[in-house]
Amino acid sequence: MSKLATCVLITGTVGSGKTSTAYAVGRLLRASQVPHAVIDLDELRRCWPAPPDDPFNTAVEAANLRSVSDNYRRAGVARFVVAGVVEGAGALQRYSEALGCPVVLVRLRVDLHRVRERLLERHEPGDERDWHLSRSGQLDGILDEENAASITIDVSSEPLDSVARRVITAVNWA
Secondary structure, three states, X not given: OOOOOEEEEEEOOOOOOXXXXXXXXXXHHHHOOOOXXXXXXXXXXXXXXXXXXXXXXXXXHHHHHHHHHHHHHHOOXXXXXXXXXXXXXXXXXXXXXXXXXXXXXXXXXXXXXXXXXXXXXXXXXXXXXXXXXXXXXXXXXXXXXXXXXXXXXXXXXXXXXXXXXXXXXXXXOO
16 A cells, blocks of 8 residues: 555636646656546536435545545555535535545636636537536635635646646645
């Protein structure tokens, strides 16, 4: 088993580039031969229907994250790169407990006009796109109010590889 793993959890509003950044961080870690795992929280909670009292499937997400991180740790992972929305009181603690290691929360901040452009490109017209467009501004405000991130990086006009290098530097993984 590896030594105690560390984790960076990349958060931001919908369309901010959380998953893309996590994958880019993973590519840089691989190039440096650092054992790691990239985990997309959206995939760990993607099931339907969600319970009425848990519309974002956070209970399923936490249970799956605990199992997945245990498996990765047994495989020798030294770093976890996690992408997902961290919202609400106790959320960061929940992720730290599920991962079994300390979590550094990095928020990607993107101009909401750019987020809107990304969402219009990503989603076909309809209810799903409308939800994401509405949620982006709402969630951005929630993340501003909670101010839970240890590190905030403005990524509105920065290339993805540069953002990934900034994340790695910010969490002292360079």
